[in-house]
Amino acid sequence: MTAASSRATALLDLHKELGAKLTNFGGWDMPLQYEGIVSEHTAVRTAVGVFDVSHLGKLRLAGPNAADVLDRAMTADVASLQVGEAKYSLVLTEQGGCIDDVFVYRMDRDEWLVVPNAANVFAVADAIKDAGGAPVDEWDRYTILAIQGPDSFELFEKAFPRSGATDLKLHHWAPMDVFGERGFVARTGYTGERGFELYAPVETSAEAFRKLLDLGAAPVGLGARDTLRLEMGYALYGHEISLDINPLEAGLGWTLAWDSPFRGREALEKIKADGPGRKLFGVVLTDRGVPRQDYPVFDPADVEIGRVTSGNYSPSLGTGIALALGPRELAPAPGSSVRIEARGRRIPGDIVKPPFRKRDAS
Amino acid sequence: MSEIPEDRRYTKEHEWAREDGGRIVVGITDYAQDQLGDIVFVQLPDPGTEVSAGEPLGEVESTKSVSDVYSPVSGKVIDKNVAAEKNPQIINDDPYGEGWLVSVEGGGEEGELLDAAGYRALVEGSEG
Numbered sequence: 001m002t003a004a005s006s007r008a009t010a011l012l013d014l015h016k017e018l019g020a021k022l023t024n025f026g027g028w029d030m031p032l033q034y035e036g037i038v039s040e041h042t043a044v045r046t047a048v049g050v051f052d053v054s055h056l057g058k059l060r061l062a063g064p065n066a067a068d069v070l071d072r073a074m075t076a077d078v079a080s081l082q083v084g085e086a087k088y089s090l091v092l093t094e095q096g097g098c099i100d101d102v103f104v105y106r107m108d109r110d111e112w113l114v115v116p117n118a119a120n121v122f123a124v125a126d127a128i129k130d131a132g133g134a135p136v137d138e139w140d141r142y143t144i145l146a147i148q149g150p151d152s153f154e155l156f157e158k159a160f161p162r163s164g165a166t167d168l169k170l171h172h173w174a175p176m177d178v179f180g181e182r183g184f185v186a187r188t189g190y191t192g193e194r195g196f197e198l199y200a201p202v203e204t205s206a207e208a209f210r211k212l213l214d215l216g217a218a219p220v221g222l223g224a225r226d227t228l229r230l231e232m233g234y235a236l237y238g239h240e241i242s243l244d245i246n247p248l249e250a251g252l253g254w255t256l257a258w259d260s261p262f263r264g265r266e267a268l269e270k271i272k273a274d275g276p277g278r279k280l281f282g283v284v285l286t287d288r289g290v291p292r293q294d295y296p297v298f299d300p301a302d303v304e305i306g307r308v309t310s311g312n313y314s315p316s317l318g319t320g321i322a323l324a325l326g327p328r329e330l331a332p333a334p335g336s337s338v339r340i341e342a343r344g345r346r347i348p349g350d351i352v353k354p355p356f357r358k359r360d361a362s
Numbered sequence: 363m364s365e366i367p368e369d370r371r372y373t374k375e376h377e378w379a380r381e382d383g384g385r386i387v388v389g390i391t392d393y394a395q396d397q398l399g400d401i402v403f404v405q406l407p408d409p410g411t412e413v414s415a416g417e418p419l420g421e422v423e424s425t426k427s428v429s430d431v432y433s434p435v436s437g438k439v440i441d442k443n444v445a446a447e448k449n450p451q452i453i454n455d456d457p458y459g460e461g462w463l464v465s466v467e468g469g470g471e472e473g474e475l476l477d478a479a480g481y482r483a484l485v486e487g488s489e490g
Contacts, residue, residue, distance in 0.1 A: 021399075036454075037425040038400040223399070223425060288447075290403050290423045313402035313425050320403075343421065343428070345405070 009054040010143045010202040011209055018219050025222065026118025028055035033221040040224035041315040044191055045357075048149035049220035050212045053197070056144055057121035059114040059135040061128060066110055069133035074104060074114075075247065075264070077257035081106040086171045086186055090247055090255050091116075091127045092264030096271060097243040098250070099123050101235060103188060105173055113138075117237045131263070142183060143205030147212060148195035148220075148228075156185075156196055159211045165196055179204035190225060192232035192355065227312050230321060233282060233354025239293060239310040240280060240323055248276040249325065279331040281306065282354040283338055285320035289347035291340045297324045298339045298346065305330040308340065316357045320347070323354065364393040364485055367458055371434070372481035373473060378458065379434035382465070386435050389462040390422060390453065393485045398424040401450040406442040406464055413439060413466060415473035420463065422453065431463060436471040439464050 007028050009015070015022065020031035031052060033040060043049045061069060067079040076089035083106050091099040100120035105113040114135065116124040121139065128135045147156055153166045163176050165185045173186035181201035189195045200208045213219060226236070235241050241250045248271055256268065271277075283297065291311030299305045306326020314321040322340060332338055332351045339346040366372075370380035376394035380387045395401065403423040413419045418430035419439075442464045446453055453461035476484065 032426070033399060036400045038402070038451075227425060288403055289405075290428065292428070313423075315425075 007055075007139060009052055010205050011052050011054070014206055014209060015052065015219075020219070020221060023222065025055045026121070028118060030055050031219070031221040033223045034219045037221070037223040037227060038315045040218060040220040041227050043218035044149045044193055044220055044224065044228055045316055046150065048147065048151040048155050048195075048217050049224070050209065050217040051146040051148070051220045051222070051225055052209070053144045053146050053222075053225070054142070055118040057114075057116040057118060057124065058138040058142060059116065059121070059125055059128065060107075060111065060138050061114060061133050061135050062108075062111040063134070064110055066112055066133060069128060069131045070104065070112060071260050072131035072263060073128050073133065074102070075256045075262045076104070077260055078104040078106070078112065079260070083108055084172055084174065086173055086188060088255060090241070090252060091124050092247070092262065092268075093243060094263060094267065096246040096264040096267035098237070098241040098245060098247060099127055099243065100237055101241060101252075105184075105186065120237060127263070140202065142199040143202055143209070145198040145200055145205065145209060145212065146189055146191075146195065146225075147198060147217065148189050148191040148193045150193060152193070152195040155212065155215055155217055158215050159208070179207045190234060191228040192234075192357065193228075227315060230310050230312055230323070231314050231316055231355065231357040233323065233356060236310060240325070245278070245325065246271060246276065248272060249278040249280065251280050276328060278306075278325050279328045280309070280323055280325050281331055282352045282356060283308075283322045283324055283340060283349040284317065284352050284356060285322075285340065285347050285349040287347050287349075288319075289340075289342050289345065290320045291322035291342060291347070295322075296341050297322075297326065298341065299330070299332060300337055303330065305332060305338065311340075314356060320349070321356045322349075364391065364396065365458070366392070366478050366482050366485070368478045370458075371475040371477055372484075373432055373434050373475060374484060375432045377432055377434050379472070379475060384467070385440055385465045386437065386468050387462050387465045388419070388431075388434055390431060390457055391481070391485075392457050393488075394429075395454045395457045395461070398422060398429060399426045400424050401453045404447055404450045404453065404463070406447060407439050409439050409441055411439045413437060413464075415471055422450070432473075433466070434473055434475055435466055435468050437466040437468040440467050441465045
């Protein structure tokens with residue numbers, strides 16, 4: 001594999017034309033925002049937005065032993081996916097720490113596509129190799145466009161009539177012709193809204209992106225992607241999950257296929273039996289302020305009960321929200337009061353069970 | 363390209379100071395609000411607070427990051443923009459007008475302030 005620093009999205013010039021502020025993600029210059037994070041966030045919650053998430057890795061694993069390799073490398077039962085299905089999974093160390101979270105697509109009988117976070121592509125490739133596989137790096141093959149929002153179905157059908165995308169069930173995918181080149185479309189996303197992720201071949205992806213914009217999709221950057229996922233309580237690598245945080249602490253026990261031989265299982269069986277050391281909880285601020293990663297959380301007796309893993313302003317709620325991790329025995333009950341210390345000021349908040357934004361609230 | 367009015371002076375940290383009837387009105391520049399992105403929180407000192415040139419007087423926070431606001435002058439805070447505290451978006455919309463932050467009754471001492479041309483050179487250096 002070549003160095004990550006040499007990569008660029010096929011849409012970089014288009015993003016610049018649109019006035020995007022760029023930021024570096026795993027060696028890729030990607031749009032952080034165009035018009036502004038709040039308006040882009042709102043576009044996805046109320047209409048439809050399109051994100052370029054091409055920085056996500058694309059590791060193809062093929063061959064008759066691929067299913068066995070994935071059984072060992074992935075915590076979720078992805079080997080038994082049907083062709084046309086996809087699933088969220090974790091990749092763990094022997095000790096049960098998280099190397100990454102990924103989406104896995106079964107592309108064919110003996111072929112899977114693993115989509116890791118940009119910063120973890122090499123670590124995930126190594127984990128697959130450790131399990132006996134030979135992943136092929138296809139990082140540059142597709143532009144990934146996430147089309148998300150309540151109007152995404154209508155927009156997609158207009159942009160790509162009769163593609164079949166709108167008939168797909170959640171976490172299913174189908175091959176798709178994208179202006180003469182073969183790609184695929186999946187009912188996946190990271191926003192909590194209905195929508196698609198279009199794996200558009202780099203040759204024609206600019207055309208696809210322009211078409212979606214012309215039909216009214218708002219271009220949305222990675223800044224709003226983060227506020228959208230945070231409102232849903234979705235984990236982000238380096239925040240809620242990391243080498244130091246195991247899936248049971250992060251509330252991701254549902255991704256573990258206990259009857260498959262995944263790496264880290266033995267360690268997690270012991271952690272499960274003993275009870276995980278820490279617990280993740282959600283906080284909604286009741287006064288003005290913005291929580292940030294590593295800010296301490298205090299209970300009413302001024303005991304530090306955890307640290308913020310992700311925090312930001314929630315455009316949907318109009319207040320600060322945070323996910324925080326602390327010792328399980330100190331974990332506050334939903335409804336109880338806490339305070340988050342932000343730069344010397346303690347801001348009051350209430351404990352809630354994520355998601356912060358309930359779907360029926362719209 | 364950032365807007366930089368001629369009727370005021372600027373700090374290197376992207377605050378502006380404008381004299382208005384014996385008071386100094388303070389805010390952040392168009393460049394600063396653009397760099398911050400959507401401002402969602404602003405913390406301002408209450409009237410009566412003594413502020414010092416070059417020292418933080420408050421903070422502005424966007425969805426992206428938090429920044430200290432440095433006082434361009436020394437003196438006592440006479441007024442703060444309660445509307446901006448309630449609705450920080452007006453700092454993005456009108457950083458030199460409705461989005462002002464505090465007014466200070468000067469003790470005379472001020473930090474190293476730039477005129478519009480000097481500040482423009484600074485900003486263009488960062489943008490270039």
